[in-house]
Amino acid sequence: MYYTDEYTLLDGDKQASVQTEFGVKQGCPLSPLLFSIYLNDVDSLAEGVQGVLTGIPIVAVPELLFADDLSLLSNVHDQLQTMLNRLRVYAHRESLTVNTNKSEVMCFNSRSDNRLSPLYYDSTQLSYPNTFKYLGMVRDKNINLTTAADAALRHFMAALSE
Numbered sequence: 001m002y003y004t005d006e007y008t009l010l011d012g013d014k015q016a017s018v019q020t021e022f023g024v025k026q027g028c029p030l031s032p033l034l035f036s037i038y039l040n041d042v043d044s045l046a047e048g049v050q051g052v053l054t055g056i057p058i059v060a061v062p063e064l065l066f067a068d069d070l071s072l073l074s075n076v077h078d079q080l081q082t083m084l085n086r087l088r089v090y091a092h093r094e095s096l097t098v099n100t101n102k103s104e105v106m107c108f109n110s111r112s113d114n115r116l117s118p119l120y121y122d123s124t125q126l127s128y129p130n131t132f133k134y135l136g137m138v139r140d141k142n143i144n145l146t147t148a149a150d151a152a153l154r155h156f157m158a159a160l161s162e
Contacts, residue, residue: 032067038094039065045072045086049079066135077117080105084121100124104132108141 005025009016025031042065051062052073062083064071072087074080091098098121105119105126118125131140131147138151 035068042070042090045083045090049074049083050076064134069135071134077119081119084119084126088122100126104129106132106139106141108143 006017006019009018043063046062049062051060052075053060061073063073070087072080072083074083087098090096100121103121103124103126105116105128107116107128116128120126131138133139133151138148140147
């Protein structure tokens with residue numbers, strides 16, 4: 001599809017011309033659709049896993065997916081580790097890379113941070129931060145919306161000062 005596209009990578013004084021062999025072009029109107037089709041079966045990660053409970057007793061949500069942002073959800077540690085293990089196999093099969101530097105575990109409403117069992121993607125232990133950003137909104141482990149509002153206000157105030 002993008003056979004004739006060539007890009008120049010710049011890193012300080014170094015530069016190199018490259019041609020893409022796979023993937024979708026950022027900014028192309030077809031890219032989101034093609035990526036969605038490619039990840040069509042990502043819900044297989046949650047087979048047999050309950051997911052996180054919601055306010056509706058018969059509804060549990062095992063994952064959230066928007067473009068290339070994936071959140072795996074569970075109320076049970078072992079089920080979350082199962083989904084992470086399946087994600088590793090899935091990513092390898094589909095030639096995808098999971099950036100473990102951007103991968104974190106959020107344990108909502110937990111009072112015992114020091115007793116949380118570690119979770120791993122491949123052999124990398126994932127961190128348990130107090131806050132994380134998903135789709136541009138900052139969340140904290142206590143589900144405190146003030147954290148999100150403060151972060152949004154900082155960006156707004158910074159834009160005003162420019």
